[in-house]
Amino acid sequence: xxxxxxxxxxxxxxxxxxxxxxxxxxxxxxxxxxxxxxxxxxxxxxxxxxxxxxxxxxxxxxxxxxxxxxxxxxxxxxxxxxxxxxxxxxxxxxxxxxxxxxxxxxxxxxxxxxxxxxxxxxxxxxxxxxxxxxxxxxxxxxxxxxxxxxxxxxxxxxxxxxxxxxxxxxxxxxxxxxxxxxxxxxxxxxxxxxxxxxxxxxxxxxxxxxxxxxxxxxxxxxxxxxxxxxxxxxxxxxxxxxxxxxxxxx
Numbered sequence: 001x002x003x004x005x006x007x008x009x010x011x012x013x014x015x016x017x018x019x020x021x022x023x024x025x026x027x028x029x030x031x032x033x034x035x036x037x038x039x040x041x042x043x044x045x046x047x048x049x050x051x052x053x054x055x056x057x058x059x060x061x062x063x064x065x066x067x068x069x070x071x072x073x074x075x076x077x078x079x080x081x082x083x084x085x086x087x088x089x090x091x092x093x094x095x096x097x098x099x100x101x102x103x104x105x106x107x108x109x110x111x112x113x114x115x116x117x118x119x120x121x122x123x124x125x126x127x128x129x130x131x132x133x134x135x136x137x138x139x140x141x142x143x144x145x146x147x148x149x150x151x152x153x154x155x156x157x158x159x160x161x162x163x164x165x166x167x168x169x170x171x172x173x174x175x176x177x178x179x180x181x182x183x184x185x186x187x188x189x190x191x192x193x194x195x196x197x198x199x200x201x202x203x204x205x206x207x208x209x210x211x212x213x214x215x216x217x218x219x220x221x222x223x224x225x226x227x228x229x230x231x232x233x234x235x236x237x238x239x240x241x242x243x244x245x246x247x248x249x250x
Contacts, residue, residue: 005059007086010078011050012113020052020114023234030056030179030205033230033246037061041176044163046097046189049075049114051082053179058088064176066090067166069097071158072108072116091170095159096182099191106158111150117183118158122151128240135236162192174200181207187214198225204247215243222247 001011003021011017023029030053031037037057041064045054048068057064068083068090070076076094083090096106096118107120115125126147133143166172178201180186186208193201204222208214219229227247234244 010081012078016114024052025056035203035205035246035248037064039063042172042174043177044175045179047181048079050078054088054090055082055086063089069093071096071106075113095161097163097192098160098188101161103157103159105155108154109151110154115183119184122153126151131239132236135238164192164194167197177203179205184209202249206245208243208245210241210243226250
C-alpha cells in the first residue's frame with residue numbers, strides 16, 4: 001500500500017492501515033505533550049502491528065534504534081518486511097511483553113488486527129468498534145454494516161517475555177521512549193520493568209483501557225517515579241474507556 005507520504009509498506013487491511021497512518025503519522029499520536037526523540041534514541045514499540053509507529057519514529061529521527069514487538073504471526077511477517085525494506089535500525093521480536101515470561105493464548109482478529117489481545121472480548125470489542133464508527137459520523141445502518149463480522153477470531157499461543165529480560169539480553173542502557181499499545185495488557189508490560197531500571201526510561205507513550213481505575217492508578221505511580229504525566233482521549237473514542245497517557249522525566 002502506498003501511504004499519503006509516498007512511502008510503500010506491506011499491510012493486511014487497507015482501512016485499518018489508513019486509520020493507523022492518520023493517528024500515528026499525520027496526528028503524531030505518540031509524540032505529544034513535549035515527547036521528543038534524539039538521533040541516539042532507543043525506542044521500544046510494544047504492540048508494533050505492521051510497524052507504522054516504528055517507521056514513523058525512523059522517519060522522524062533516522063538512525064534511532066527500535067525494538068518492535070508483535071506476537072501475531074501474520075502481522076509480524078508484514079512488520080519484519082517493512083523494517084527491512086525501509087532500512088530501520090531495528091530488532092523485530094515475534095513475542096509479546098508481560099509481567100513474567102511464559103505462554104498465553106492470543107486472540108487474533110484477522111479483520112481488525114489492532115484489537116488482537118491476550119484479553120480480547122469479541123462482544124465488547126465490537127461495542128468499541130460501533131462507538132468509534134458512530135463518532136466518525138456513520139449512521140446506524142452503516143455502523144451495523146461496517147462492524148458486522150469484523151471480530152471473527154483465531155486463537156494461538158503467544159510467547160511472552162519481560163522488558164527486564166530484553167534489556168539484559170541486549171545490554172540496553174536506556175529506553176528513550178517506551179511506546180505501549182497492547183489492548184488491555186499495558187499494566188502487564190509495565191510490571192515487567194525491573195524496579196531499578198525505571199530511572200533509565202525517559203518517556204512513555206501508552207494507550208490504555210481505563211478498567212478498574214487503571215488510568216488514575218498509573219498516573220499516580222508514574223508521578224511518584226518522577227514523571228510529568230498528561231492524558232488525552234481521541235474525540236473518536238469519546239464514550240469508551242480508551243485513553244492516551246504521556247509521561248516524561250521532569
